[in-house]
Amino acid sequence: MNYFTKEHEMFRESLRDFLNKEVKRNIDKWESDHKIPRDIWKKMGDQGFLGLTYPEKYGGFDLDFFFEVILFEEMSKMNSGGFVITQQVVQCMSSPYILKYGSEELKGKYLPGIISGDLIGCIGITEPDAGSDVKSIKTKAEDKGDHYLLNGSKTFITNGVYGDFVVTVAKTDSNAGTKGISLIVVDLNSKGINRTKIDKLGWHASDTAEISFDNVKVPKENLIGKEGKGFYYLMNGLQLERLIFVPSCVGAMEFAISESIKYMKQRKSFGQTIDKFQAIRHKIASLSSEIESAKVFGYYCCELYNKNIYDVKLCSMAKLLVTELHEKVSTECLQFFGGNGFSEEYPLARMYRDCRVGTIGAGTSEIMREIIAKAVIDDTEFKKVKS
Numbered sequence: 001m002n003y004f005t006k007e008h009e010m011f012r013e014s015l016r017d018f019l020n021k022e023v024k025r026n027i028d029k030w031e032s033d034h035k036i037p038r039d040i041w042k043k044m045g046d047q048g049f050l051g052l053t054y055p056e057k058y059g060g061f062d063l064d065f066f067f068e069v070i071l072f073e074e075m076s077k078m079n080s081g082g083f084v085i086t087q088q089v090v091q092c093m094s095s096p097y098i099l100k101y102g103s104e105e106l107k108g109k110y111l112p113g114i115i116s117g118d119l120i121g122c123i124g125i126t127e128p129d130a131g132s133d134v135k136s137i138k139t140k141a142e143d144k145g146d147h148y149l150l151n152g153s154k155t156f157i158t159n160g161v162y163g164d165f166v167v168t169v170a171k172t173d174s175n176a177g178t179k180g181i182s183l184i185v186v187d188l189n190s191k192g193i194n195r196t197k198i199d200k201l202g203w204h205a206s207d208t209a210e211i212s213f214d215n216v217k218v219p220k221e222n223l224i225g226k227e228g229k230g231f232y233y234l235m236n237g238l239q240l241e242r243l244i245f246v247p248s249c250v251g252a253m254e255f256a257i258s259e260s261i262k263y264m265k266q267r268k269s270f271g272q273t274i275d276k277f278q279a280i281r282h283k284i285a286s287l288s289s290e291i292e293s294a295k296v297f298g299y300y301c302c303e304l305y306n307k308n309i310y311d312v313k314l315c316s317m318a319k320l321l322v323t324e325l326h327e328k329v330s331t332e333c334l335q336f337f338g339g340n341g342f343s344e345e346y347p348l349a350r351m352y353r354d355c356r357v358g359t360i361g362a363g364t365s366e367i368m369r370e371i372i373a374k375a376v377i378d379d380t381e382f383k384k385v386k387s
């Protein structure tokens with residue numbers, strides 16, 4: 001089944017040209033600087049590469065989800081997980097809550113900026129004492145009449161150091177369990193916010209922050225949707241957050257295979273190029289087969305999402321499969337490069353570092369297996385919650 005039309009392919013071509021021209025030559029610097037300059041997002045916005053599925057009313061293009069799939073597949077071929085995750089967080093993990101549940105004022109304030117590339121958003125769920133167990137968060141937003149008073153801290157927040165706003169998961173009622181959790185947009189330059197950069201194994205181009213909130217005043221109108229509904233909005237939104245690993249892992253794995261084959265065709269050992277050794281040829285054949293099957297299944301899940309079909313079990317399976325396969329592919333492809341695989345001069349060292357977070361972020365592999373087991377063994381049905 002082909003999910004891509006002529007329009008999709010034209011979009012892919014022009015995006016590829018743009019990335020090769022504007023990103024490829026800079027990516028090593030952004031990785032070593034641990035920072036991506038803002039102007040690249042502005043350029044992507046100007047070229048119409050951001051806000052693809054967002055309504056025209058806010059500057060978006062109202063396109064189908066496969067344009068987003070192309071965006072992240074192609075961005076991944078630049079071989080910097082940090083570059084890709086920055087916009088995945090903006091386009092697919094934080095702003096969708098504003099779009100789906102926010103007031104017109106919030107949409108008008110934030111969405112045009114994330115589509116033009118002027119604004120960078122974050123999603124603030126994880127805390128030092130609560131990651132997988134979201135309902136145990138402690139960050140509190142107290143109702144003070146015309147504003148909330150926010151206290152607490154978040155950790156591992158992608159874009160949290162250089163970003164502009166964070167969709168913050170906070171307790172508006174500490175005694176109401178999941179029904180006391182709300183989503184609130186917080187401007188990151190507000191008084192009382194402190195951000196500390198976290199030094200990481202990979203995703204070097206991306207900034208990750210620990211953020212503390214010390215009596216931060218947040219206007220009441222920054223509440224997304226209804227008070228106490230935040231946990232349910234999150235449960236609906238996490239499917240996209242997980243699904244979006246499909247294009248980024250597929251793009252990266254295809255890049256790893258094509259770089260490996262290029263290397264194998266010129267590297268000589270025992271008087272012949274190493275692509276002639278059956279042991280290596282068969283490895284490439286097996287990995288390519290696994291990538292292709294993960295891709296077909298992943299695209300099927302993307303098509304369900306495109307048709308607004310909510311399938312928690314399949315999204316969790318897709319995230320689990322592609323992130324674990326990505327780890328395997330980067331380990332095995334690094335091996336094809338011998339000692340050069342371990343060198344920063346060659347592409348696999350970075351991918352080996354970057355892929356490691358895939359089985360942790362946006363729900364660990366263990367949590368994906370828990371969800372899948374509940375669906376498969378206990379017949380649990382995960383239903384979309386109405387707002």
Ligand SMILES: Cc1cc2nc3c(=O)[nH]c(=O)nc-3n(C[C@H](O)[C@H](O)[C@H](O)COP(=O)(O)OP(=O)(O)OC[C@H]3O[C@@H](n4cnc5c(N)ncnc54)[C@H](O)[C@@H]3O)c2cc1C
Binds near residue numbers: 156157200361
């Ligand atoms: C680079 C990076 C970027 C990130 N970006 C963001 C971001 O932008 N926003 C954000 O909110 N968060 C972000 N995260 C946080 C990420 O989502 C969490 O790290 C993840 O959800 C796991 O939570 P935790 O680290 O607290 O681990 P824990 O929940 O403490 O888990 C520790 C271990 O126990 C296992 N475990 C926990 N519960 C169970 C269970 N019920 N059954 C079986 N095993 C279990 C886990 O699988 C894991 O192996 C990021 C993390 C990283 C590393």
